[in-house]
Amino acid sequence: MTLVDHSSVLFQDSRFVDVLVGARSGDEAAFAELWRSHNPGLLRFLSGLSSEDDARDVASTVWLEVVRTLQTFDGDADGFRAWIFTIARSRLIDLRRFRGRRISTVDADFESRERSDESNDPSRLIEEDVSTRAAIALISKLPEKQAEVVLLRVIADLDVDTVAAMLGKSAGVVRVLSHRGLKRLAELVAESGVTR
């Protein structure tokens, strides 16, 4: 198992500035680079909080909003990630409101939330290699706030303060959620047998 190098997937600031300027000026190649670098993370984050179908729908609305408001964004690579994941979270909340589901921002027990995509059930993936889908499916079994924090920290590679600002919570609460999520995830891994 090799360590994950986020820099190979996400942008460094020096490269990001060039790509952002190009995308703002209408360069399709620059926008494609932005999309390829961030869309997988968006889908994984959204899949960890909803079904895969909803994740794709929400991701499409995120990129539509990014395209419309890209001229107004001013920040570095970290800021861009925080921006698009904030949009993604907001659009997911909108989708749930539209469908009358519970919203992640209210205080509720999210452990019983339903997942319509049964293909992400970790038990069905035991015989497979530990794939990205299986990993996201396992994280999605966490209580939603824990899952949200873990996904934002791991998938979006956002720091504690940024996640705290996104969720409207203190950095201490985010750290608590992270610790609890890690502990619960270790238990889920052991229970599912997906990994050793």
Next chain:
Amino acid sequence: MSASDGSGNDMNEFRPTLSDLDDNAAERLLACQIDAADAPPGYGGVAEIFSAATASATPSELAGESDALTMFRVHSQQLSADAGVVVVSLDEHRSRRVSRKAMLVGVVAGVVLASTGVAAAGGDLPDPVQRVAHETLSHIGVPVPDPQPKPAKAPAPADQRPNPTTKQEPSSTAPPTRPSQEGNPPSKAPRTAEPPSTGSTPPPVPLSPPSSTARSQPPTRGPNPAPTVP
């Protein structure tokens, strides 16, 4: 916030039973900086899960690139079209400004012409101007008083030519000469009326009757042009 949401009501509620997972180890796990073999006991699987969760993009995750690019292209074209609309709007605004300016000039010119016409009808214009108004407007049937009847022109015999050796004295009967060009100083015309008292009076206006050739010449510009009939 209920305890069941996983966050806990306060920090004291959180008892890190994972004594081997301190903040530093947790941060390194979340940053995918710990290999499964080096992870704290019981967290190797978590490290594997995080590694898989941050693996390279799969083909299905990149399948929508063409749709995204189409959306980007359409939006860029829309931006360009909107920019064109802005330019057209500026042109329209500019043309409206020009139209307003032309309208203002027309109104001022109309007022000047009307007031000049009233003054000419009352005989209140300076004599040279009054004479021009009289001669011009009389052709279209508008009665304007003549300040002083123009002396009758004495046609010279065809064979009578001026002697270049003889100095010609100005004569009130000689037809005035018209300035050949605007930049040249006008030839001095004989005055038949008292000159104005101020030095800022306009240059003498030619008193020749209007003719087809005279109309074809460009009008002279001066600080106080003679009224014209539209």
